[in-house]
Amino acid sequence: xxxxxxxxxxxxxxxxxxxxxxxxxxxxxxxxxxxxxxxxxxxxxxxxxxxxxxxxxxxxxxxxxxxxxxxxxxxxxxxxxxxxxxxxxxxxxxxxxxxxxxxxxxxxxxxxxxxxxxxxxxxxxxxxxxxxxxxxxxxxxxxxxxxxxxxxxxxxxxxxxxxxxxxxxxxxxxxxxxxxxxxxxxxxxxxxxxxxxxxxxxxxxxxxxxxxxxxxxxxxxxxxxxxxxxxxxxxxxxxxxxxxxxxxxxxxxxxxxxxxxxxxxxxxxxxxxxxxxxxxxxxxxxxxxxxxxxxxxxxxxxxxxxxxxxxxxxxxxxxxxxxxxxxxxxx
Numbered sequence: 001x002x003x004x005x006x007x008x009x010x011x012x013x014x015x016x017x018x019x020x021x022x023x024x025x026x027x028x029x030x031x032x033x034x035x036x037x038x039x040x041x042x043x044x045x046x047x048x049x050x051x052x053x054x055x056x057x058x059x060x061x062x063x064x065x066x067x068x069x070x071x072x073x074x075x076x077x078x079x080x081x082x083x084x085x086x087x088x089x090x091x092x093x094x095x096x097x098x099x100x101x102x103x104x105x106x107x108x109x110x111x112x113x114x115x116x117x118x119x120x121x122x123x124x125x126x127x128x129x130x131x132x133x134x135x136x137x138x139x140x141x142x143x144x145x146x147x148x149x150x151x152x153x154x155x156x157x158x159x160x161x162x163x164x165x166x167x168x169x170x171x172x173x174x175x176x177x178x179x180x181x182x183x184x185x186x187x188x189x190x191x192x193x194x195x196x197x198x199x200x201x202x203x204x205x206x207x208x209x210x211x212x213x214x215x216x217x218x219x220x221x222x223x224x225x226x227x228x229x230x231x232x233x234x235x236x237x238x239x240x241x242x243x244x245x246x247x248x249x250x251x252x253x254x255x256x257x258x259x260x261x262x263x264x265x266x267x268x269x270x271x272x273x274x275x276x277x278x279x280x281x282x283x284x285x286x287x288x289x290x291x292x293x294x295x296x297x298x299x300x301x302x303x304x305x306x307x308x309x310x311x312x313x314x315x316x317x318x319x320x321x322x323x324x325x326x327x328x329x330x331x
Contacts, residue, residue, distance in 0.1 A: 044331070045330075045331055048319075049319045049322050053319045056313065059308045060313065063312060064305065065305075066297055066308060067305030069295040069297040073293050075292040077290050079286060080106065081276065081287040083108070084108075085276075094279070104275050104276045105274075106273075107271065108272045108289070109271060111269055112264050113267070118260065118262050118263050120260040120262075120291055121290075122183065123257060123291075124179060127286035128280075128285045129251060129285050130251050132247065139159075140170075140174050140175065141153075141171055144169060144170065145170055147213065152167070157173075160225075164220070167217065169215055169217065170229075175245065176226065177225045178225070179227060180278055181277050184272070185270050187264070187271070193260070193261070196239065198239075199239050199256045199257070200246075204242050206236070208242075209238075209241075210234065215235070227277075254290060
């Protein structure tokens with residue numbers, strides 16, 4: 001090492017000084033030799049205890065705020081698949097739902113116990129429906145949804161690829177099983193309007209479903225899976241389909257049906273006229289209708305607030321345990 005603090009050197013074969021980093025820039029040499037300045041905090045008992053206390057002091061208030069926001073959401077959930085079966089078909093629900101000659105109309109009554117501020121979101125909920133099944137998820141063609149009949153490679157859509165030798169648009173099991181129950185709401189003898197526009201993601205409408213792609217040869221086979229589509233409306237405007245095609249990760253899920261853009265007062269009674277068309281009886285599924293308001297945090301979900309409170313409480317408890325240990329056996 002030079003006396004003036006210069007770079008390290010050694011004597012070469014011929015007696016000439018040679019740089020240890022062979023002419024590399026000093027910064028590169030420091031990086032390759034891991035000779036960089038770094039922050040190395042010393043985890044003293046005081047720092048550890050203070051850190052856990054700080055995390056707890058932050059997480060617990062955030063948890064209570066999140067829990068309060070969730071509790072302020074007004075939600076009404078009613079199951080209707082069992083009640084909307086006529087008495088004579090209670091023992092054979094599958095036969096009832098598959099018989100197209102039997103009317104599927106049903107009426108349910110919803111009592112509103114707390115003021116619901118617009119917009120009020122209308123969801124349908126399905127239980128025990130595995131949209132995440134591998135074969136089901138793969139049975140679609142994103143290119144066909146975007147380009148229509150211009151795209152012919154739809155082997156991924158099997159078994160709903162062709163019908164009578166003609167391609168199906170949209171193809172695949174996901175589109176074939178489209179949810180087709182309908183809901184109408186009446187309050188004080190006046191029908192409530194449901195806004196069914198802009199219920200799908202804008203990115204899906206604009207980039208995943210073609211504006212010039214129209215349904216073709218859809219639900220024309222002998223086995224009808226679910227809802228039908230208007231062949232005069234492009235796929236980008238059929239938002240029920242777009243919402244349904246975004247598959248759920250869990251077997252119990254909700255999908256947006258529409259929005260009621262007027263307030264509902266406490267003690268109002270909502271008459272729901274629905275069509276019980278969708279077959280969940282074959283696999284023991286459940287169907288529910290959900291009306292819900294929203295908060296700055298979204299819909300009703302207590303999990304986030306409870307998780308924050310639990311983690312914060314655990315951190316404070318841990319800090320007290322460390323404190324007692326430190327007092328008993330100081331470092």
